[in-house]
Amino acid sequence: MIKIxxxxxxxxxxxxxxxxxxxxxxxxxxxxxQQGKIIGSAQGRGxxxxxxxxxxxGALRHYCRGGLFGKIISDHYLFTGWQKTRSLQEFYLLDxxxxxxxxxxxxxxxxxxxxxxxxxxxxLSEKIPDAQDLVDILQTRALSKSEYQAIGxxxxxxxxxxxxxxxxxxxxILLDKAGEIWLIDFDKCYQQSGDNWKAANLARLLRSFNxxxxxxxxxxxxxxxxxxxxxxxx
Numbered sequence: 001m002i003k004i005x006x007x008x009x010x011x012x013x014x015x016x017x018x019x020x021x022x023x024x025x026x027x028x029x030x031x032x033x034q035q036g037k038i039i040g041s042a043q044g045r046g047x048x049x050x051x052x053x054x055x056x057x058g059a060l061r062h063y064c065r066g067g068l069f070g071k072i073i074s075d076h077y078l079f080t081g082w083q084k085t086r087s088l089q090e091f092y093l094l095d096x097x098x099x100x101x102x103x104x105x106x107x108x109x110x111x112x113x114x115x116x117x118x119x120x121x122x123x124l125s126e127k128i129p130d131a132q133d134l135v136d137i138l139q140t141r142a143l144s145k146s147e148y149q150a151i152g153x154x155x156x157x158x159x160x161x162x163x164x165x166x167x168x169x170x171x172x173i174l175l176d177k178a179g180e181i182w183l184i185d186f187d188k189c190y191q192q193s194g195d196n197w198k199a200a201n202l203a204r205l206l207r208s209f210n211x212x213x214x215x216x217x218x219x220x221x222x223x224x225x226x227x228x229x230x231x232x233x234x
Contacts, residue, residue, distance in 0.1 A: 002095070011082045013091055014109035019124070020056055027060065027111045027122040046075075050127050057127040058108055063087060063120070063187070076118040085112045087121035090186050093163065094125060100161040103154055103182045123180070128184070130177040134170035138218035145227045147175065152231025154181045164192040168201050169208035202232070 002063065005012040005023060014023050024176055025031035029049045032038045034106035039057065040050040045064040050057060063086050064075045082088060105126035113120050134151075151173060158165060165172070166189050174182040206225060212218045 006082075009114050011085075011088070011112045011114075012109065013088060015107065018108045018126075019053060021053070023109060024111060026124060027062075029060065032060070046221065051124075053108070056108075057129055058105070058124050059105070059127040060122065060124045062122050073233060075120050077113070077121070079114050079117060079119040082112060082114075085119055085121055086187060087112055087123045089190070090123055091125075091187060093186050093191070094205045096191070097158065097161055097163060097183075097186075100157065100162060101165075102157045103122075103180055104186065105135040105182070105184060118181060127173055128176060128182050131182060134173045134175065135212055135216065135218065136169070137175055138212070138220055139216055140219075142219040143175075143224065147179070147181075148224050148227035148234075149231030149234070150179070150181045152228040154183055155202070155205075155228075155234075156232045158183060159198050161188060161191060162191045164197055164201060165189050169207075170205070 001016055003014055003016050005014075012023055020139075021035075022031070029038065029047070030124070032049065032051050038049055039050045039052050042050070046062050049060040051060055052058075062075060063197045065073060065077075078085065079085070089111040091107040094104050094107040097104045105128060108124040108126065110124070113121045134143075146224075154173075155168070165183065165186065165202060167185060172183065172185045174184060176182065209218075209220050209225065213220055
């Protein structure tokens with residue numbers, strides 16, 4: 001069940017079936033280090049901490065800006081209302097996609113801390129175990145026809161839920177050891193009505209395959225795209 005904790009400066013939303021820790025402290029790596037529950041980390045715009053919870057593994061991320069502007073203001077965003085903050089929007093979008101049967105990380109908890117005009121944000125979501133992104137996999141082997149069809153089916157489910165993944169690329173598609181496809185990284189993604197935008201979403205993904213083919217010589221060919229689209233259209 002989703003619950004909310006709110007003060008004048010802090011807004012926390014969490015699923016109490018997935019986390020029974022100190023909710024106030026669970027957004028800080030130091031808290032998990034003291035519990036001995038950090039199982040790894042990854043570097044991106046900031047550090048993502050991987051945490052062993054009672055029921056699943058979690059990924060804790062502090063929202064950081066990229067690009068030149070991020071070097072000036074690294075982790076503050078203009079506050080225009082709680083529900084418009086990035087961590088709460090991603091939390092609720094993941095919750096909707098999970099309910100719609102799309103393979104995405106379960107949202108565990110999100111936090112927003114408001115200053116005078118800006119805010120900082122954190123998200124704790126599920127870490128998909130034993131999974132690699134398509135870029136890593138395609139550098140070592142080609143995917144099968146059925147695997148590409150499974151990718152197409154998951155994207156179709158996402159589109160049926162009217163979710164526009166604004167950064168749909170092969171870094172954000174995972175394949176786990178059980179053969180399940182997962183879609184990740186829904187920061188700045190959103191629900192959108194109609195169907196006209198869906199073709200552009202797919203075109204972005206196709207460009208991603210072509211880009212990595214040139215950059216990393218991944219084991220991919222245009223015929224594989226037809227398999228993906230057959231899964232999408234099924």
